[in-house]
Amino acid sequence: MNELNPDEFHPQTLAIRAGQLRTNENAHSEPIFATSSFVFDSAEQAAQRFSGAEPGNVYSRFTNPTVKAFEQRLAILEKGERAVATASGMAAILSVALGLLSAGDHIVASRSLFGTTHVLFDKYLAKFGIQTSYVALTDLAGWQAAIKSNTKLFFIETPSNPLNEVADIKALADIAHSKNVLLAVDNCLCTPALQQPLTLGADLVVHSATKYIDGQGRSIGGAVVGSNTLLELIYGVVRTCGPCMSPFNAWIALKGLETLSLRMQAHSAQALQLAFWLQEQAAVGKVYYAGLPAHPQHALAAAQQNNLFSGVLSFELKEGKAAAWRWINATKLFSITANLGDVKSTVTHPATTTHGRLTPEEKQAAGISEGLIRLSVGLENLDDLKADCLRGFAAI
Numbered sequence: 001m002n003e004l005n006p007d008e009f010h011p012q013t014l015a016i017r018a019g020q021l022r023t024n025e026n027a028h029s030e031p032i033f034a035t036s037s038f039v040f041d042s043a044e045q046a047a048q049r050f051s052g053a054e055p056g057n058v059y060s061r062f063t064n065p066t067v068k069a070f071e072q073r074l075a076i077l078e079k080g081e082r083a084v085a086t087a088s089g090m091a092a093i094l095s096v097a098l099g100l101l102s103a104g105d106h107i108v109a110s111r112s113l114f115g116t117t118h119v120l121f122d123k124y125l126a127k128f129g130i131q132t133s134y135v136a137l138t139d140l141a142g143w144q145a146a147i148k149s150n151t152k153l154f155f156i157e158t159p160s161n162p163l164n165e166v167a168d169i170k171a172l173a174d175i176a177h178s179k180n181v182l183l184a185v186d187n188c189l190c191t192p193a194l195q196q197p198l199t200l201g202a203d204l205v206v207h208s209a210t211k212y213i214d215g216q217g218r219s220i221g222g223a224v225v226g227s228n229t230l231l232e233l234i235y236g237v238v239r240t241c242g243p244c245m246s247p248f249n250a251w252i253a254l255k256g257l258e259t260l261s262l263r264m265q266a267h268s269a270q271a272l273q274l275a276f277w278l279q280e281q282a283a284v285g286k287v288y289y290a291g292l293p294a295h296p297q298h299a300l301a302a303a304q305q306n307n308l309f310s311g312v313l314s315f316e317l318k319e320g321k322a323a324a325w326r327w328i329n330a331t332k333l334f335s336i337t338a339n340l341g342d343v344k345s346t347v348t349h350p351a352t353t354t355h356g357r358l359t360p361e362e363k364q365a366a367g368i369s370e371g372l373i374r375l376s377v378g379l380e381n382l383d384d385l386k387a388d389c390l391r392g393f394a395a396i
């Protein structure tokens with residue numbers, strides 16, 4: 001393993017070279033260690049490894065060299081001391097909860113969260129006596145007011161999906177820390193190529209590596225990044241409860257990091273151009289994209305996200321659900337699927353899929369109208385994507 005000094009190199013270099021594994025075979029590309037366990041030279045060594053007296057591999061639920069390479073590279077890109085990889089993004093969020101919270105604790109989370117995160121908090125964590133309150137991402141006074149004596153964790157996603165609201169990470173970190181609360185940021189939409197929440201004061205970053213880190217929709221994975229102290233607690237959960245990442249998925253995620261910066265620039269450039277173009281279409285009401293100068297948190301997003309705004313945008317058709325479904329069904333390129341962060345562009349109707357379980361009142365409060373369409377803008381030719389949108393507009 002060659003250890004690069006992260007201070008000496010730029011992120012694009014570290015994304016390709018950090019955490020590199022080289023075995024005695026001298027393979028140029030990092031190998032996949034497809035093994036469940038590791039052998040010991042002697043009974044004595046086995047005992048030393050098990051007790052932790054001697055560092056080294058024991059079993060792939062604890063450590064695996066391919067998984068470790070991904071963890072080291074991601075930690076460096078997020079500017080964290082340590083990363084722990086998990087089986088999925090949801091496993092990352094669950095591990096944060098199991099590692100840091102106890103019965104009787106309280107979470108304050110942003111209202112616009114990935115749907116399954118809501119279910120994890122309200123259905124499963126609630127079963128074990130952990131309550132969650134929800135606050136609008138941008139309502140700083142609301143976050144302050146929501147803190148109770150038992151609040152342990154703030155949990156946010158920024159920008160939010162599908163409406164692209166942007167949180168002031170530094171301001172939320174200050175509010176959290178003034179009351180001894182930790183701030184966790186789901187950095188799935190921006191990735192460390194655009195935004196490094198730990199440098200803005202967040203305590204933990206969680207990832208669904210399934211999205212932009214993989215980048216080609218091939219695998220499920222996740223990770224948590226932060227300080228050694230906090231990550232030791234997360235690691236304890238992963239090695240004991242078992243939501244570890246498989247070596248093969250770690251290898252895909254590791255390779256994904258190598259092209260992440262270039263892909264995020266390209267996704268962001270395509271989405272910005274498409275957002276401007278959609279704004280000019282007669283059938284379109286509002287376009288939700290933080291890259292548009294009219295977006296209420298545009299300046300904050302530009303400063304916080306390296307002046308890039310990722311590939312997810314939404315727009316409202318002036319007519320409602322029937323028009324939205326006709327628009328979606330008329331496209332040929334956009335895949336009708338809930339996944340995002342893929343080189344393939346995807347389209348969803350949030351009101352009847354990702355947000356379908358909300359009541360009409362809840363949808364209205366969350367800003368999810370019946371005419372809303374979400375796009376994850378991929379890397380196909382932009383003119384081809386516009387032509388596909390025109391098929392949609394023609395079908396309304």
Ligand SMILES: *Cc1c(COP(=O)(O)O)cnc(C)c1O
Pocket residue numbers: 088089090091114117157161186188189207208209210211220221222
């Ligand atoms: C997909 C997603 C998750 C969950 O990740 P999985 O890998 O599907 O478990 C969490 N947060 C956000 C923002 C996501 O988009």
